[in-house]
Amino acid sequence: MKASAVIKKYTMTIALVVVFVFFAILTEGRLLYAQNISNLLLQNAYVLVMACGMLLCILTGGNVDLSVGATLCLVAALAAQLLSKTALGAFATIAICLAVSAGIGAWQGFWIGNMHIPPFIATLSGMFLFRGLGRVLLASKTVSIANKTFLDIFSSYITVPGVDGSVYWSALIVGIVVALALIVLTFVNRSKKAKKGYEMKSAVAEYAQIIVIDVLILAYSWQLAHYKGIPVMLLWILFVVLLFAFITSKTAFGRYFYAVGGNEKATKLSGIDTKRVYFWAYFLMSILAGFSGLLVAARIGSVSGDTGLTYELDTIGACFIGGASAYGGSGTVSGIIVGAILLGVINQGMSIYGLDNNWQYVVKGTVLLIAVIFDVVSNHKTGKA
């Protein structure tokens, strides 16, 4: 691959590195503190998780789900009330909350998929509806969560007795294992392909990529080891991200989202039930929004009527910065994760630097516009009439 092609393919990754280094220098290294590195992903857990669902919605044709912040609030409120007002345990609460999320998803999916209500309007209605219900449920109060099991499930850190002391070696060990596993996997995969005579990327390019990823994993786990160890929430994030990366890239089910966004008529005439595709996009989105509600509730430890306010915009922003096409039909989970982390670094960098909150909005808006302009100009996406 030529240098220009590499730059084009990895633009956002390169931008992420540049922004990261920029803020590391600007904050005189404070961004690199173990605590800050550890918090970077956790603080943006909701963006990372919901962006996976939002990607499906955007793939179907640039449609978004505006109701996710409100759904997040409603489910978080439900969790807080169930834990504080009833004798239901943490597990029952989680199950009920996810079931309610699924119900919300089925509601939205039905209107959008089966009744052809434009997604923008259906989810705008959901945004008011669920926000209102959430506030009613909280009776306009802030409800805090004290249930230890619930908090442990989402926001504790993994400690292995005997290994972990002042330094949490378990984190580093896991990091090393994962890094090695990646190399082995790549090797096995390549030899399998070679045996069947399939086309392969050049060995240098593929191993170079793995080594870069491994170095990042090791550096990250090194920092985790120096601040409380592996957060449980990180495992939840990884679970969702890997699951959706698998769905979108490897399954027929996932392929249909791309096809519908690329050409809905052709997809329907290829024997694919396009209504179901829309239904599932919004169904899964709401479940992830509800799940994020649990993560946010556990991390903050309390829920108010303003929980999750404007989170839908962060999520949508992350997707578009991460290269999802505003016209639908293209975008990857790995791309939007880079987008989400980029937004996260900018947020955290600005906070640590102490930039005024209002200016943070200005910066975020500018970054979003630049990212989308770049996408449109460099890829000649078919947005023209």
Add this chain to the structure above:
Amino acid sequence: MADNILTMTSITKLYPGVRALDNVNLEIERGEVHAIVGENGAGKSTLMNVLSGTIPFGEYEGTILYDGHKCHFKNVRDSEKLGIVIIHQELALVPELSIGENMFLGNERKGRLGIDWDETFSQATKHLKRVGLKDPSTTLVKDIGTGKQQLVEIAKALSKDVKLLILDEPTSSLNAEDSKMLLDMLIAFKKQGMTSIIISHKLSEVAYVADKITVMRDGATIETINNADHNIDEDRIIRGMVGRELTDRYPKREHAVSTDIGMEVANWCVNHPIYTEKRVVNHVSFNVRKGEIVGFSGLQGAGRTELARSIFGKSYGTSITGTLKIDGHEVKLKNERDAIEAGIAYVTEDRKVNGLVLVDSVARNSTLARLEKVCRRGIIDVNKENKVAEEYKEKLRIKTPTIRQMVNNLSGGNQQKVLLAKWMFADPDVLILDEPTRGIDVGAKYEIYSIMNDLVAQGKSVVMISSELPELLGMCDRIYVMNEGAMVAEMSAEEATQEKIMSAILKSDKSGTKEENKGA
């Protein structure tokens, strides 16, 4: 010396890696109809884009001499000011606006306060009259058929005081009747002194209308043929286009039709999906044998596409009744998926709108109709998918650098092959091809025909819907003729002629000499 309205000299246009135009020279005489022909990708449209300013001055080399002046068009507006108007293949009308509004879009008739609507509509009506349209200029564009829309485009060009009219494939979506009307209009305008350039794949039309024919190939002008008597031999033009003698436009095949019936449709009725009272297919019965190519002829709006789509898992229409037998067994198909599983494939007309996911790769398009064949428990085996795509790329000779290329970047003929690959991969017993060669060049057509022959040689049944009579006569074993939703004739290949088919259509037309365009 001839009075040239336009002289283009040494036009060269480079795209990264491609020489789209290579030292092209073109001379257009005042008051003639000049046709430009060539295979897809020969550079016809690029040349017209240079002329109209769509490709601005500076991005190409060479000179344009128009009406005696050197021109440096920076955009379309510049060229329109001098009376050069281009009408693209895809019509540029806003469906939700009226004819009058469309005609003066960007060129509004201004009164003292805002737009002068009386002036707009009366001017519009005046121009509509010149193209023979009687509809009021307040009619919305979406309410008139494609044929009339094409006329509105021409009226719009007239309103701009056009001196040189460029038409890019003006008849590709028109039926024979409307096409003839449009061509006759060009001849009428010629008598009034207007010059036109027409780009077309339909050589019979070119022969009919053009005074001179310029042949382009691989970004260069090959020759300009005189056609003053309008009787040029089509093979003469083809020879220039492909650079070789094309001895036979239709590949030969063994007519080995089996006695077994592949698909049989009886008493099929379909109503319009929106105007549910209106019957669009009326008690139609037909059959296709194994190893047989059956053609469907008819004017646009005859109900052929509607018939095909209603058979294909009820993807069109309401109140569908009748029986459908595949391989002798009656089947009930609820949706497209059922149809594919029953062994029917419907290769859609209009590949860009209904056929392909343009922003996706060749490989991913190829497997879409039967993705489960490369899946195990819902998980796609990408390696297997790529292998399948490679196979079809070889078999159908799809010209693409890699199977990961976006379909958008392929030429029309190759896109059509990808569409065929997709449906061949679905492994159907019955293939319904709806206008499979529309808008693709002679060479690619020949290849598509060969693929069809291969399919019937394997014992599959092929239904071919086409508006081009020569192609039906050249390819089919049997031809059905439809008109106004009903089957009006059936004839074998031996007895069929263009005249017989046309007279079957015209005689069945109850209202007799109906000039009105029925639209799509």
